[in-house]
Amino acid sequence: MKIEEVKSTTKTQRIASHSHIKGLGLRDDGTALEVAAGLVGQENAREAAGVVVDLIKQKKMAGRALLMAGPPGTGKTALALAVSQELGPKVPFCPMIGSEVYSSEVKKTEILMENFRRAIGLRIKETKEVWEGEVTELRPEEKDDPHGSYNKVISSVYITLRTAKGSKQLKLDPIIYENIQKEKVSVGDVIYIEATSGNVKRVGRCDVYATEYDLEAEEYVPLPKGDVHKKKEIAQDVTLHDLDIANARPQGGHDFMAIMGQIMKPKKTEITDKLRQEINKVVSKYIDQGIAELVPGVLFIDEST
Numbered sequence: 050m051k052i053e054e055v056k057s058t059t060k061t062q063r064i065a066s067h068s069h070i071k072g073l074g075l076r077d078d079g080t081a082l083e084v085a086a087g088l089v090g091q092e093n094a095r096e097a098a099g100v101v102v103d104l105i106k107q108k109k110m111a112g113r114a115l116l117m118a119g120p121p122g123t124g125k126t127a128l129a130l131a132v133s134q135e136l137g138p139k140v141p142f143c144p145m146i147g148s149e150v151y152s153s154e155v156k157k158t159e160i161l162m163e164n165f166r167r168a169i170g171l172r173i174k175e176t177k178e179v180w181e182g183e184v185t186e187l188r189p190e191e192k193d194d195p196h197g198s199y200n201k202v203i204s205s206v207y208i209t210l211r212t213a214k215g216s217k218q219l220k221l222d223p224i225i226y227e228n229i230q231k232e233k234v235s236v237g238d239v240i241y242i243e244a245t246s247g248n249v250k251r252v253g254r255c256d257v258y259a260t261e262y263d264l265e266a267e268e269y270v271p272l273p274k275g276d277v278h279k280k281k282e283i284a285q286d287v288t289l290h291d292l293d294i295a296n297a298r299p300q301g302g303h304d305f306m307a308i309m310g311q312i313m314k315p316k317k318t319e320i321t322d323k324l325r326q327e328i329n330k331v332v333s334k335y336i337d338q339g340i341a342e343l344v345p346g347v348l349f350i351d352e353s354t
Contacts, residue, residue, distance in 0.1 A: 067127055072134045075099045088131060091124050098128050102135045111345050129349045141288055141346025143167040147353045163320075166289035170344035171332060173285045180219060181241035182210030182277045183255045184234060189226060210240075210277045217277040225249065239270050241281065286344070292328050293320045 073095045074085025081092035081099075088095060094117075104110040117125040133142035145164050150157045186209035191201040206226040209218045221229075225242065228249040234240055239252045253270035297320050335341035 067130045070127055070131050070134060073099050073102070073128075073131045086131065086134075088124070088127065091128070094124070094128055095131070098132050099135075102132055105132075105136060105140070105345070105347065108345055126351055129351070133347065133349070136347065139170075139172075139286060140344060141168050141170040142349065143346065144349045144351060146351050159320075162325075163290060163293075164348055166293060166325075168346040168348040169289045170346050171287050171289065171292070171335075172342045172344055173287065173335065174282055174340060174342070175285070176280055176282050178244040178278075179241040179281045179283075180210055180217070180244065180278055181239075181273050181281065182212045182216065183239050183257075183272055184236050185209045185211045185216065186218070187229070187234070187236055212273045212275060212277050214274065214276055222247065239273060244278075288346075289325075289328065289332070292332070293325060296324060296328060 070087040072086035074082045074088045075095065076082060079096060079099050081095040083089070083092070101110065101115055117128060119125055129144070133140075133144075136142060143164050150160050186207065188208075189203050189206045192204040194200050194202050203223045203226055205223065206221045206229070207218060208221060208229075209216055219242075221242075225247045228247065229240075232240070232249050232251040234249065234251050237255055237258050239255050240249060241252065242249050253268040256269040256271050259269045332341065332343075336343060
């Protein structure tokens with residue numbers, strides 16, 4: 050019998066020639082270290098890039114462009130990726146190559162507009178009813194398959210969540226158990242479950258287990274305070290392009306013909322200007338109401354010549 054490993058479909062970072070770069074390698078006063086954060090040399094350029102990072106963080110770089118010119122191998126792409134590391138994961142950074150603009154399927158303006166909207170983020174804040182705590186018990190219950198198969202199916206799952214104030218045992222639907230498996234939740238993790246939608250989010254590993262392994266690359270979080278069942282403000286980061294795609298995709302239609310129709314469609318379809326204008330109106334309304342916050346990002350065009 051041949052057993053093969055099933056590859057995960059979750060997005061992973063590609064190991065490439067610039068994967069070792071962790072930042073610009075600057076001191077607190079803005080001067081560059083000779084060797085730091087995966088970069089060597091180019092001190093003047095790194096210090097100048099540090100000024101640009103400060104301008105972006107202060108939202109004073111909007112609508113402006115920075116041109117990096119030089120022979121091949123002088124560190125232009127490395128500097129741009131170092132800037133993205135300095136900005137952190139919350140600021141959208143959209144890299145693209147100049148040759149992507151030249152496509153026989155999509156107009157040049159459409160590709161540029163798509164990447165511009167990838168580089169504009171939106172942080173949506175919502176107050177939701179959640180169950181939050183450290184997982185101390187995770188026990189799925191099985192039953193015989195009602196369709197007559199010899200296999201067992203999950204009928205429900207029992208999960209115990211603990212906070213600093215107390216603990217509660219919940220009986221969950223099998224669909225929520227699928228979400229728990231997707232998040233790779235195990236005993237000792239801090240999670241929250243949305244009461245209305247059943248979405249599960251793994252926050253991190255409880256800091257009680259921080260000394261369990263010396264070489265563990267986990268994000269440790271403190272044990273939640275308060276009750277297990279509470280109202281919590283949740284911030285979700287999306288880009289304008291994510292909203293375009295979500296609204297351009299046909300809603301419903303789970304029958305066979307609808308699924309086949311989606312498969313037969315070309316992979317790159319243009320999003321209409323009318324749809325983008327409608328999304329812009331909704332986004333502006335959310336910003337005015339204080340529900341959402343606009344996060345300007347960075348679009349990096351490599352090999353723009």
